[in-house]
Amino acid sequence: MNTTRQILTEKHSFIQDTKFRVKSALLTAKRLTENLFSNLKVYKDAQKLVALPVIALSESDLWNPYDNDDNWILTAGKIENIRIAARKLNGIEVKANEVFSFWKHIGNPNFGKGYVVGREVREGCIVPTIAGGLCQMSNALYDAALKANFEIVERHRHTRVIKGSLAEQDRDATVKWNYVDLRFRSDYDFRIEVELTSEKLIVRFKSTQKNLSAQTSENIRDYNKLNDCYSCGNTSCFKHPGKPTIKRSGNITTFILDEKWPEYDAYINSIATQNDFYILPLAGIKLLNAERYSWSLKNHKHVRSTLIPGVLRALKQRIASKTGKNIFEITLNADRKIAERAAQMIPVESAHIVVSQNLLPFLFTTGALGGRAYDVLMTRLPMEKLHERLDHAFNRYPESRTLKDYRASQPIIDLENRALTMSHKIITPHHNIADIFRNKAIQLDWSLPDIRPAESIGTKILFPSSLGRKGAYEVKKLAMELNLSIVIAGRAAEQDDFWKGIVTERFNGNFKEIGLVVYPAYVEHQPRLILKAISKGIPVITTRACGIEPTNQVKVLEAGDYEGFKREVMEWYSLQNKYNI
Incomplete structure (x- = not known):
């Protein structure tokens, strides 16, 4: 009788793997040809259906509770791939009776799209592959489509079932570029919204109503045990990475910081470890008041810099201060650039973020905070509260030239409110700000300068x-x-x-x-x-x-x-x- 290792080795031999790749290439070419004559479209966010009710919702765990410590890096990669896919799908609005295609919107994930190594179910095993894990997104879309009674045009089951996934409920839809697709249509215009919290993938469909009837699928399930390349122990398998098992050494935090406050500098040093990462706007240079960003870091080898947008912001601020331009508006636009660059630098394995508040709304809109717990270093009041304070003062002194020049747009205010609401902890030495977030605020002590008290007080x-x-x-x-x-x-x-x-x-x-x-x-x-x-x-x-x-x-x-x-x-x-x- 063959042992499990012998069966797996034969199943994943070099010859078998080559056959699989050739077959995939032929099927991909065939589907590409078919798509040339199809009427598939790429839909955009037209903002016409935002106010419609939610007709279907799918919610699934990002971090599978049945994962082991050995393949956690594949799960982290899967979540990063879902973040990228979410940016392509969130907000698209599909016309009635037109077909939505998963791959038409995602595109080829193998080249230049930023996808990383994640987990893919292939021939009964979980294997590391670029863009692995996108099936969780297709599962959620299929699940929501069923709940909305949409017509399922194309759907394929996984060959095996991962415990804890939607496949256990026969609500999964595997995808493989590009010949294994997920396609569906509705009798009514509908909108897709995708959100990643720190723990969940949430997919919502909005429309005027559900379809009146639905296309049902067969109930086929297979609960055979899955193997994975990082923990199955089959070192003779062709697909084995050929390196020691990767073990999770602890939750890695990435600190995305801006101007240094002594209170936050001390706080970060109290919680940071040698494995954590830092992203700073002007790390490593001494010009442009860069000492304002000279944080006391535990490991300078893990420091990354958003240098170009950081330098551009400093230059624009200097010019604005001399020309009388609205420095607040200029700073907001520059903060957006810094945050977008920082989002690209976060290590895939980082599941915890600590971010300076001025970068928060722009980092949030990139999707980089999805699937991660994050805390906020508060550098000011929330914009909504700040505007209320300024409006109150302006009503008293309408002749003021400065009480109306410190404003953000409503979309930015809404983004910040949402991001602050979803944050885990609010960190601040400011008692007034801490009172606003009483249930989740970490109150720091103000750092008093080391100055000797005066022997006598003046007048x-x-x-x-x-x-x-x-x-x-x-x-x-x-x-x-x-x-x-x-x-x-x-x-x-x-x-x-x-x-x-x-x-x-x-x-x-x-x-x-x-x-x-x-x-x-x-x-x-x-x-x-x-x-x-x-x-x-x-x-x-x-x-x-x-x-x-x-x-x-x-x-x-x-x-x-x-x-x-x-x-x-x-x-x-x-x-x-x-x-x-």
Whole structure:
């Protein structure tokens, strides 16, 4: 009696493999010829059916619970291939009575499409192959088509059943470029939407209604045991990779980072391992303020750089600051380019992402986060909340030139909201932002500068900005009503003559003469000057928008509470014996 190894070796010999490849080539050529005379079309996202109801949904696990530790790399490759296919299928809208073809939309996956080695079921075994794993996508499409009562024009079963897959329910549809296809049609226009969460592949069909009747399929199942090239132990098999078994050494994290914050630098160093990867915008160069991106990394061998879009962003920001162009809009467009380049650099085996918030919506739209858990390093309020704050300030001060120049488009806002909702953890030292994401926020401590407290406190009032969103109008009103002189930090201002009639001086960075910091900000994401003042022991009056918790030293009020600020400043002056109140 032949042993299992002998049977498999004979089945996958060089001769048998050659026969298979020749047969595949002939069948591919035959199907190519047939397709020349078919009426198959490639459909686009016409955005006409977006609002229609979901008529069918298929949901399947990306990470098969029956996988073993030896073939995990093939599963990771499968998920990467599904990400690529999802970008080609998501949003397409198919006309009534016209045939959808899987391969017509995916195209030949073997050349220049970015597909990686995944898992393919071939003659009873799971074998490593380029673009392997696309069958999970075709399975899901077929499953949804059955639920929608679509007419199945072409469908092929797998030769074997993977435990935990849709094949167990006879709802699978294997595909092989290009002669084994999946094709179906509907009596009504329909839209296909594909989504990858960290754990699931979700396929939705939208239309006015389901078909009234459906074409049924035969109930043929085969539960023979599957073998895989990374764990079956058949080293004499022609297809065996010829190398030691690959074992999963732990979940690899890729950190997609932008400007360094000391809080995030310390956090990453506390969780990163020697196996993790880093993607930075300006790694390895010392020009263009690249020290802002000098993160403390545990393994510099695993650092990748989005150098060209990173340099272009830095140049555009410099030009915008000198020409008065909208730097926020320019930065958003440049962030998109950096994120798109970063998406191409994520290692296939990375199942966990930590990403800077400004890159999040653009990375999300590439599909690179699908099938991966991801955490977000928050660098500002969510755009929707940010706009609400700015609109609130603008309603108070419609004469402001700056309160309307900090806006993103609604599609970007929607993308960010969706991406933040699907994230696993929100990481921030900002208490106001952490409150928004209370159930999944990781609250970091603000990093106080290593500055010795002042031996004596000065008598001057410092305002850390001259912009409306930072509370410039409130400070101006305070100065006029209480006859104050103000020390002002920051170069940008509402307008050239904004402080006319008020005694002001520029802050030189020395806190020696500062006795109080007044900061009625509507928006403040990184209050570095406030933190320096706190480390010096200087009292601070600010708002919740600053993200700092109240203490005996720090008074925290609501943004726009002018009377509250006036009361606190007068109380401080009273304690300083400046006013006889």
